[in-house]
Amino acid sequence: MKEILNYELWGNTVSEYLMALLILIVSVIIIQLIKKYVFKKIESTGTEGVLGTKFIIKITSRFAIPLFYLAALYLAFDFIQIPESATKVIKVIYLLIIVWIIIKFARAVIEFMINKYAEESGKEDTVRKFRPLLAFLNFTFYIIGILFILDNLGFHISTVIAGLGIGGIAIALAAxxxxxxxxxxxxxxFDRPFELGDFIRVDDKAGVIERIGVKSTKIRSLSGELLVMSNSNLTNSRVHNFKQMFRRRIVFTIGVTYQTKPEQLEEIPKIIKQIIDEAExxxxxxxxxxxxxxxxxxxxxxxxxxxxDYIKYMDIQQEINLKIYKELEKRGIEFAYPTRTLYMKSESKS
Structure with missing residues (x-):
């Protein structure tokens, strides 16, 4: 038995292999017990929310547990001797897995916060609007992860960053x-100058917002055609948002003839006031x-x-105009229109 345990295979004895295997099995059992009893207990009595214990346990069980397994495997490998070439390969694999888990963890936290915000705000399109930001952050996380791996593998990161900086400037200028x-x-x-369904006017263009994209916004004009405007053009312009207008101020002028009596002139403002007060x-x-x-x-x-509402506004304006016309006609007050009076002077012949 002793001879079997002392038998060497690939630079390690059988006893060393058994010890590494035992460490690995014990570590896995401990991790499973923690996951099954400790995490479940905390999760059942925890609080909700972004910083609540339920969220922390959920994230930990999804991403930290794999790291615990990696740590157990690393501890087991510490009891046996591995060739240097294999050690480098294992190190690279470890780095890749750890960086991948950290990136997924950061993305999961951000997605959870966005979903929580969308749930509380009650807006269904919140998650869709945040997708470009998620893609940008995901790309940034992967770039940082790659730089971290290269740094741990012995590459000169300063040279790589300098190269990326020059390339980034060129890309930024091109794009x-x-x-x-x-x-x-x-x-x-984030600023919300307008939303889907809002009626806006930009310079001499007006219409209803149909879609807000990453690069452009689509507006359906009153005449029916689709206007596509770049987002930078919209943010740099004066946007008139009529959907967010709570009331409309209307100014109008009427003219009556010079033959109108003074008493009638005094009554006209009162008539108009009464008609407007009666309008809904x-x-x-x-x-x-x-x-x-x-x-x-x-x-x-x-x-x-x-x-x-533009249609309701026009209905009210029409109702008021018709009532003013009928009331002034009933009182014998005539509306004025452009007229010209010519006086002809005749000369008698002597």
Whole structure:
């Protein structure tokens, strides 16, 4: 028996192999016991939330447990001698696995926070809007992981970083417009100057937001065509968002003839006020006789429509206009229109 235990195979005795195997088995059993009893107990009595114990246990069991297994395997290998070439290969494999687990862990934490935010805010498209940011962060994590691996393998990271810096500048210059639109996308998402379904006007273009993409935003114009505008163009322009307008201020002018009696002129602001007060979702502000026009006596009126719906606004405006017309016609007050009076002077012949 002693001879069998002292028998050497690939530079190690059988007893050393058995000891390494025993360490590995004991470590696996301990990890399983911790996972089955300790984690389950904490998870059943833990709290919710991003920093709650349930979340920590879930993340730990998903990503930390594999690291525990790697540690157990590393501890077992410490009891046997491995050739230097095999040691380098194992080291590379260990680094790859550890970096991969850390990247997945960081991504899982960020995804959990985004999902939690979407759940609390009640907005279904939140996760979809964050996908470009997740892709960018994922790419950044992998770049950092690769640099970490190269550094541990003995490469001169400063030279690599310098090369990446020069290459990054060249790429940034070539993709300046694309990167500008990407960052503008995040500005639009976090600042929220408009959302899907909002009616906006940018310069001389107007329409309803149909889609907000990573590079461009699609707007359906009133005439039916689809407008595609870059995100950087939108963030650099003055955007009029009519969907976020809680009330509309309306100013209109009517003119009556110069033959209107003074008593009738005094009644006109009162008539207009009464009509607007009776209209639904309309708030009267003022009405005054404010100008002697070239062919009319002008009254200026201001009121508010308590809605951002354009159709409702037009319905209210039409209702008020018709009632004003009928009421002034009933009282014999005539609307003025451009007229010209010519006086002909005749000379008698002597």
């Amino acid at each position: 300046q417009a694309i990167l500008g639109d990407l960052f503008s996308y995040f500005v639009i998402y 979702n309309a708030t009267f502000d003022r009405s005054h006789f404010f100008r002697y026009g070239d062919f009319s006596l002008d009254f200026e009126t201001v009121f508010f429509v308590e809605t951002n």
